[in-house]
Amino acid sequence: MEATTANERIELLAEEIKDLLHPHAVDDVTLVQKGLMLYRQGMVKQLQIWNAQITAMVQDVTPCHVKLNFSHLSLSSCTCPHEGLCRHQMAVFFAAYSRVGSVAEWVAEWREPMKEKSDVASWGLQKAKDLIKANGVMKPDYDRWVESFEVSFDTILNSKKYSSPFIIAELFNIYERRIKASAPVEQEWRLLYEMVGIVVSFKKLAVLTVQSGFAEDVVRRAYLSVFHNLIEDADEVVLKIGVQSLPFDFDQFILKLKDEVFELLTVCSDLEQERIYLYRLLWTNLFKKKEWREQEIILINDRLKSLEDWENPNPLMVAGIHISFLQQKDELALDLITKIDDKVITPYMLHWVDLLSQSKAWKRVGPLLELFISKLKGYLDFLRTYHSCASFTRASLKAITPFVTENGKVELYERALLSTLPYSYTEYEFMLFERKQYDKWGDLQAFMGWNFYDLPKERVKIIEKEKPEVLLGMLHQSALNEINQKNRSSYKAAVRHLKKLRTLYKKTKRVDDWQYFLDTLMEKTKRLRAFHEECRRSKLIEE
Secondary structure, rough: OHHHHHHHHHHHHHHHHHOOOOOHHHHHHHHEEEEEEHHOOOOEEEEEEOOOOOEEEEOOOOEEEEEEEEOOHHHHHEOOOOOOOOOHHHHHHHHHHHOOOHHHHHHHHHOOOOHHHHHHHHHHHHHHHHHHHHHHOOOOOOOHHHHHHHHHHHHHHOOOOOOOOHHHHHHHHHHHHHHOOOOOOOHHHHHHHHHHHHHHHHHHHHHHHHHHHHOOHHHHHHHHHHHHHHHHHHHHHHHHHHHHOOOOOOOHHHHHHHHHHHHHHHOOOOOHHHHHOOOOOOOOOOOHHHHHHHHHHHHHHHHHOOOOOOOOHHHHHHHHHHHHHHHHHHHHHHHHOOOHHHHHHHHHHHHHHHHHOOOOOOHHHHHHHHHHHHHHHHHHHHHHHHHHHHHHHHHHHHHHHHHHHOOHHHOOOOHHHHOOOOOOHHHHHHHHHOOHHHHHHHHHHHHHHOOOOOOOOOHHHHHHHHHHHHHHHHHHHHHHHHHHOOOOHHHHHHHHHHHHHHHHHHHHHOOOHHHHHHHHHHOOOOOOOHHHHHHHHHHOOOO
């Protein structure tokens, strides 16, 4: 029974080490190789397996004594100078594991993710070569292009069974190289070919993501960057298309691409922001005809009416608002925005603020900003995490600044700062101080709960000189907070605040007010003997 228990502990240790070391990390690979070499050379001596640990001596250049802790691997030790898991500990592990299983099989299993990635990559490259031979350079034919993209995608990414999401990015790179190799030679057709490829590839990868069932955080770490790269590529291609003369029959391709782009809105429930970004990019820069936009609104409304309960309506609703802005139907767009929850619509509003600001349509920007600022606080309450709130606040203030600068609407900027406190503290504090609004500056410090002695000394010196009464309220609050702590060190801090208060009251010629405050304070705190002792010791009150 005891032997079986020991075997189980060794197997659990084997799993822990397998999870700890990564087959794609060079240092970890070297560590496993060196430990394996010491084990195979028979350098592990005096191996003993106890209830709590494994002990052994490893005959290296200098003999090393090793302990491997079953419960907490981090508590393991070796007399060599290496920190963390070392080659001697790995050698001892292999020696112990050899009693319960095959060391060679353990190493092979540990290396499997890298082997799988390598195998899949070489398999994908082979398939890509076959596809290039089969397709050659593609002539301008929209339907053939799409068929080629879909067949290539299915052949390279959908026909292979794999379990790791980290392989998808590798295979997608191979797929991209394949389709680019078959692009038309003429520059204008090549650009359109690339744009169609981006949209089709985005949709195919989105569907694959849903079908694979990978968790959202896994997709984010493994290959969300692929979607972002596609969007960046689309940005570049759209700019290039915009500065060249287009062939006469280009419109027929654009019409079909437009239908392809509409499917981005409903192709899956996840990747909402990425899908909407790509949709807006193309409708803003490529699909510019008035009748196209009128038809798109009809399509969006019809699709919204036919949505199933499980389908996500947000992309369609945001798309409708975007087309309305492009049609300059701002009242309709703003009305639609008010009907959507703050936590859904607020981040998308930044794009429209930027879009209208870039065209200097200031009369249109104003009402949009008013609505945006009214939603800011609700959205930040939804975000919660400090990093997310601070990041969105910075983006919001940056988007608002061009309108404020151009139109002198400082009060609007101030409302935005107030709505985003405490995340906008640095910007608001700077603005108030620069404009010498010292009363508001003092209120801001009180709102933030800063201690008087936490404030920047250079700021305090200027305010003490120009408007010392601003500091009175802060000192009162700081002193009372310290007194309420009811310990000797806080009483000393409180006295320091009170002495500063006395100086400021004298400076503002309000000695009577100071005396009244002090008398009242002493009466309220008469039971706090230690505090009164500190006041007498500092000569704040008479003996």
